[in-house]
Amino acid sequence: MATSFEITPSMAVNAVYLWLEKYANKMETLQLVLQNIQSKLEAIDVSFEEEHWLDILKYINMRSEGWEDVKTTWKKVSKVPLMKDMRAWHLIQAFAYRMMNPMQVLFMMNTLFSSCFNYEEWEGILDPLCTIWEASKDESDYNPKILELFEGVINSQGLSLPPPQVRRFIHYLKLILAVQDEE
Secondary structure (H helix, E strand, C coil), rough: CCCCCCHHHHHHHHHHHHHHHHHHHCCHHHHHHHHHHHHHHHHHHCCCCHHHHHHHHHHHCCCHHHHHHHHHHHHHHHHHHHHCCCHHHHHHHHHHCCCCCCCHHHHHHHHHHHHHCCHHHHHHHHHHHHHHHHHHHHHCCCHHHHHHHHHHHHHHCCCCCCCHHHEEEEEEEHHHHHHHHCC
C-alpha cells in the first residue's frame, strides 16, 4: 500500500489533474490514466516518472481519504505565488532575449496563469522593458538595454536563470497549446 506520495510543481499540470480525478472516480483504468498522464506531460516536455504517478494513484486507491489528500496537496503545490514561479520568469526572459514580443508575453501569461496573473504585480517589471522595446528602431533586433534591465530585475528578485534555450521556449508554447485544448 502506498503510504506517501509527492507532487512537485512541474507535475501540477491541469490536463493531468483531470485524469487523476477520473481515476479517483473509478471512471478510467490505471493503465489508461498512466498513458494519458505520460502523453500530457510529454506534450509539454515534462519528464514522466512512472513511479511517482503510481504512488499517487495507489494512494488514491488504497486510502479512504486518498483523493482528498491528493487534491489538497495538488492545490498547495499549484498555488505558488506567480512572482516566485520560474515559468513566469522564463517567459519574461524569452522577451528579454527577443524570442517573443510584449503582446505574446501578456497572452502567454494570461493563458498559462489565468486568474493568478495580475498585470499590476508585473507592471514595474514589464513597463520599463516594453518602453525600451517600443523605442527600438527595429523591434526584431537584439537590444542589450532590455537584457541589462532584465538581468537587474532578476538580481533584485534574488533569482538565477541560465540563458534561455530554444527548447525551453518551445516547451512553453506546447504548454499553451495544451492549456488551450483543455478550455
